[in-house]
Amino acid sequence: MSVAANRLEILQIADAVAREKSIDREIVIESMEHALQKAARSRYGAEHDIRASIDRKTGELTLTRVTTVVDDATLEAQARPFNPATDIELHDAQKRDPDAFSGKEYVEKLPPMDFGRVAAQTAKQVINHEVREAERERQYTEYRDRVNEIVNGVVKRVEFNNVIVDLGRAEGVLRRNDQIPRENLQQGDRVRALIYDVRRETKGPQIFLTRSKPEFMAKLFAQEVPEVYDGVIVIKAAARDPGSRAKIAVYSNDNSIDPVGACVGMRGARVQAVVGELQGEKIDIIPWSVNDATFIVNALQPAEVSKVVLNPDDGRVEVVVAESQLSLAIGRRGQNVRLASQLTGWQIDIMTEAEESERRQKEMAERTALFVAALDVDEIMAQLLAAEGFETVEDIAYIDMDDLALIEGFNDELAEELQARAREFLERQAAEQDEKRRALGVEDGVVELASVTLPMAVALGEGQIRSIEDLAGLVPDDLRGWFETKNGERVRQPGILDSFQLTPEAAEQIILEARVAAGWIDAPPPAEVVEGPADIFEEAEAVFSDEGRS
Numbered sequence: 110m111s112v113a114a115n116r117l118e119i120l121q122i123a124d125a126v127a128r129e130k131s132i133d134r135e136i137v138i139e140s141m142e143h144a145l146q147k148a149a150r151s152r153y154g155a156e157h158d159i160r161a162s163i164d165r166k167t168g169e170l171t172l173t174r175v176t177t178v179v180d181d182a183t184l185e186a187q188a189r190p191f192n193p194a195t196d197i198e199l200h201d202a203q204k205r206d207p208d209a210f211s212g213k214e215y216v217e218k219l220p221p222m223d224f225g226r227v228a229a230q231t232a233k234q235v236i237n238h239e240v241r242e243a244e245r246e247r248q249y250t251e252y253r254d255r256v257n258e259i260v261n262g263v264v265k266r267v268e269f270n271n272v273i274v275d276l277g278r279a280e281g282v283l284r285r286n287d288q289i290p291r292e293n294l295q296q297g298d299r300v301r302a303l304i305y306d307v308r309r310e311t312k313g314p315q316i317f318l319t320r321s322k323p324e325f326m327a328k329l330f331a332q333e334v335p336e337v338y339d340g341v342i343v344i345k346a347a348a349r350d351p352g353s354r355a356k357i358a359v360y361s362n363d364n365s366i367d368p369v370g371a372c373v374g375m376r377g378a379r380v381q382a383v384v385g386e387l388q389g390e391k392i393d394i395i396p397w398s399v400n401d402a403t404f405i406v407n408a409l410q411p412a413e414v415s416k417v418v419l420n421p422d423d424g425r426v427e428v429v430v431a432e433s434q435l436s437l438a439i440g441r442r443g444q445n446v447r448l449a450s451q452l453t454g455w456q457i458d459i460m461t462e463a464e465e466s467e468r469r470q471k472e473m474a475e476r477t478a479l480f481v482a483a484l485d486v487d488e489i490m491a492q493l494l495a496a497e498g499f500e501t502v503e504d505i506a507y508i509d510m511d512d513l514a515l516i517e518g519f520n521d522e523l524a525e526e527l528q529a530r531a532r533e534f535l536e537r538q539a540a541e542q543d544e545k546r547r548a549l550g551v552e553d554g555v556v557e558l559a560s561v562t563l564p565m566a567v568a569l570g571e572g573q574i575r576s577i578e579d580l581a582g583l584v585p586d587d588l589r590g591w592f593e594t595k596n597g598e599r600v601r602q603p604g605i606l607d608s609f610q611l612t613p614e615a616a617e618q619i620i621l622e623a624r625v626a627a628g629w630i631d632a633p634p635p636a637e638v639v640e641g642p643a644d645i646f647e648e649a650e651a652v653f654s655d656e657g658r659s
Contacts, residue, residue, distance in 0.1 A: 120138075120165075120168040123137040123138050123141065126240060133243075136240070136243045137240060137243075138163055138165065140240055140243070141163060142161045142162060142163055143161075145161040145163075145170065145172075146159055146160055146161040149161060149172050149219070153174070153219070154194065156192065156194040156195070157174055157194050157195065158174065158175045158176070158177075158194075158195040159172065159173070159174055159175075159219070160172070160173050160174075160175060170221075171218065172218070172219040172221070173216045173217060173218050173219060174216075174217045174219055175195070175214050175215070175216055175217075176195060176196065176197050176214070176215045176217070177195060177196055177197070177212065177213070177214050177215075178196075178197055178198075178199055178202045178209050178210065178211055178212060178213045178214075178215075179191070179196045179197070179198070179199065179211060179212075180198070180199040180211045182211070183211050183212070184196075197215070199211055202215075241313075245313040245314055248278065248279040248313070248314045248316075249307060249309055249314035251278065251279070252276075252279060252304060252307045252314065252316050253307045255304050255307075256304050256305065256306065256307060257303065257304065257305065257324065257328070258303070258304055258328075259301055259302070259303050259304075259325070259328050259329070259332065260276055260281070260301070260302060260303075260304055260318070261276075261299065261300075261301055262274035262275055262276045262277070262281060262299070262300055262301075262302070262318075263275045263297065263298070263299055263300070264294050264295060264296050264297060264298045264299075264300055265280065265296065266296055267294065267295070267296065270285040271283065271284050271285060272288065272294050272300075274300060274302065274318060276316070279314070279316055280316070281302065281304070281316040281317070281318040282315060282316065282317055282318065283300070283302055283318045283319070283320065284317070286321065287302075287305075287317070287318060287319035287320060287321050287322070288320055288321060289320050289321055289351050289352045289387065289388050289390075290351055290352040290353075291352055291388070292320070292352065292388050300320075301320075301386065302318035302319060302320050302325070303318065303319050303320070303322065303324055303325040303328055304316060304317070304318060305317055305318070305319050305322060305324065320351075320387075321349070321351035321352075322349070323347035323348055323349045323355070323357075324347070326347055326349060326355055326357065326383065326387065326390075326392070327344045327347050327357065329382075329383045329386055329387075330344060330357065330372060330379075330383060331344075333374075333379045333380075333382045333383055334371060334372050334374070334379055336361075336366060336368075336371045337359075337371075337372070340362070341361065341362055341363050341366060342359055342360070342361050342362070342366065342368045342371055342372065343359070343360045343361075343362065343397075344357060344358070344359055345358045345359065345360050345397040346358040346397070346452050346453070346454075347452070348448045348449075348451035348452040349390070349448075350444055350447075350448060351387075351390070352387070352388055352389075352390055353390060353391070353444065354390065354391045354392075354393070354444055354445075354448065355387070355390055355391070355392045355393070355448070356392070356393045356395055356408060356448045356449065356451075356452045357372075357392060357393070357394055357395065357452075358395045358396070358397040358404070358407075358408070358452055359372055359394060359395070359396065359397060360396070360397040368394075368396060368397075369394045369395075369396055372394050373394060380392055380394065393410060393411075393448075395407045395408055395410065395452065401419060401426075401453070401455070402417045402419060402426075404453055405417055405426055405428065405449065405453050405455060405457065408448075408449035408452045408453050409428065409438055409445065409446070409449050409457075411437060412430060412434045412437040412438035412445065413430065413431070413434050414428055414429070414430055414434075414438070415429045415430055415431060415462060416428070416429035416465070417429075419455075422610070422612045423456075423610070424454070424455060424456055425455065425456040425457075425458060426455045426456070426457055426458070427458050427460065427465075428457055428458065428459050428460070429460055429461070429462055429465045430459060430460075430461060430462070431461070431462055432461050432462065432463065435459065435461050438459050439459060446459055473492070473495050473496075476491075476494075476495040476499070476500060477491040477492050477495050478491075479491075479501075479502065480494050480495065480499075480502070480505075483502045483530075483531065483534040484502070484505070484527060484530045484531060484534065485530060486527075486530075493516070493518070494516075497516055502531050502534055502535060503531075503535065505527060505528065505531040506528055506531035506532045506534075506535055508528075510524055510525065510528065513527065513528065539563055542563040542564060542566075542567050543556075543563055545567050545570075546563060546566045546567050546570055549567065549570025549571065549575070550570060550575045551566050551567070551569060551570040551574075551575050552575060552576050552577065554576070554577045554626060555569060555574075555575075555576070555577060555580060555623075557626075558577075558580075558619065558622045558623060558626060559622060560615065560618050560619045560622055561619060561622075564609075565606055565609060565619075568605060568606055568608070568609070569605060569606070571605075572605035574605060577623050577626050577627045578627050580619070580620065580623040581620065581623040581624040581626075581627040581629055583605075583620055583623075584620070585613055585616035585617050585620060586604065587604055587605060588604045588605055588606045588611055588616040588619065588620070589604045589606070589607070589611050589613065589616050590602055590603045590604035590607050591604070621633075
């Protein structure tokens with residue numbers, strides 16, 4: 110009777126552990142078998158192949174010793190010596206069993222044994238280890254698939270400003286930089302957070318939570334706003350200064366639904382629910398626009414913008430505001446413009462109308478002085494050319510003659526004379542630059558590259574780049590410049606061709622041409638050009654543009 114009780118207890122213990130650790134019952138029973146197997150080997154000898162088996166219905170324990178038939182080929186394939194405790198030679202086995210073959214196993218049932226204190230302790234350690242490993246694997250598998258999902262938990266303890274959160278079936282870590290500033294979480298507090306990473310580590314899976322990332326705010330809106338959850342309203346971008354202020358850009362796939370109004374809710378009920386969860390963080394809900402200029406203007410709300418000038422090559426934008434709007438556009442400690450920059454992905458430079466006017470006047474004066482010196486004309490004519498939008502002497506030298514003659518007060522004869530003077534100036538300038546390039550030791554092959562101009566060749570020579578091989582060994586950042594962090598500050602280091610404001614693609618093209626000319630790589634095949642009516646390309650462009658908006 111006592112034996113039957115012990116058998117049942119084994120299964121009951123397995124069921125209890127499986128429920129408590131939320132793991133499969135079979136895993137617990139297998140760990141028990143491994144533990145009993147290890148204990149039995151310590152009794153009969155570690156050199157024996159002892160196996161333990163627990164009946165899944167009755168709980169009966171069976172111990173067996175297994176010997177395997179082997180031959181020389183088997184031992185050679187397994188790269189091990191003959192073990193008399195576990196192996197039997199093929200010819201010896203065939204004496205007793207004519208049907209014996211290499212690999213056949215003979216199972217001998219062992220009598221029940223009384224496990225001592227040491228063996229029991231060893232078995233307990235094995236069971237604990239395997240159950241713990243199974244629990245860790247279950248946690249990792251379960252929470253790996255829940256990344257970017259909001260979970261609820263209870264603060265279990267606070268260690269070195271890191272909050273350990275009990276998620277029910279696992280523990281999550283809310284590190285200091287993932288908490289909302291000035292939020293004081295105490296043991297026993299209920300907390301909501303976003304799972305943003307799950308990692309396997311030696312001490313078990315680490316589940317990292319956050320309440321400070323923009324994705325947490327976006328997920329809260331998805332919970333509070335049914336239209337966001339259903340995908341009718343899309344959150345295009347979000348930026349946060351945790352605990353202080355945030356901006357979120359929304360777009361509606363249904364023209365009949367106002368995305369901003371839907372997120373605000375009746376009397377602000379929906380947005381206030383999110384604000385309450387974020388400890389009073391102020392949230393600006395911005396309508397997203399496919400037009401970058403419009404989106405930037407919206408992102409700088411509540412400031413009113415007078416003018417926007419985009420520079421796509423550098424990813425920068427100049428925003429002009431009235432003097433009275435400057436402090437509002439910048440925000441406290443630059444908060445408004447910083448969040449707008451994060452939201453739009455553009456580097457935003459803000460200036461007043463007076464500063465923009467002063468800069469425009471300075472550029473006008475510089476262009477006027479250039480035309481006076483290069484074309485040998487009076488200041489009035491130089492100002493007229495600058496006012497018409499000409500920025501360089503090349504603009505005048507290579508513009509269509511008829512377009513130049515159409516300027517008020519100009520005629521064909523004057524236009525022809527101006528172009529001749531402009532080209533003479535450029536020729537003199539090119540000769541001077543070529544002479545300077547030669548004096549710096551820059552090889553002719555560098556100038557012969559399609560993407561390298563004479564001024565660039567001079568700048569390369571001043572940067573100690575004199576041959577095709579020198580240029581081919583550079584990377585785009587060497588030409589354009591790069592950023593380094595010094596004493597905690599991000600400092601820009603100028604490139605060799607920094608003054609030419611190259612795009613990343615232009616810098617890559619220069620280096621590619623140099624490497625081809627140096628024989629380091631083969632020239633890439635020319636891009637295929639499909640000829641066809643212009644309206645076909647315009648139609649295709651419109652289709653892709655519409656897809657991008659949706």
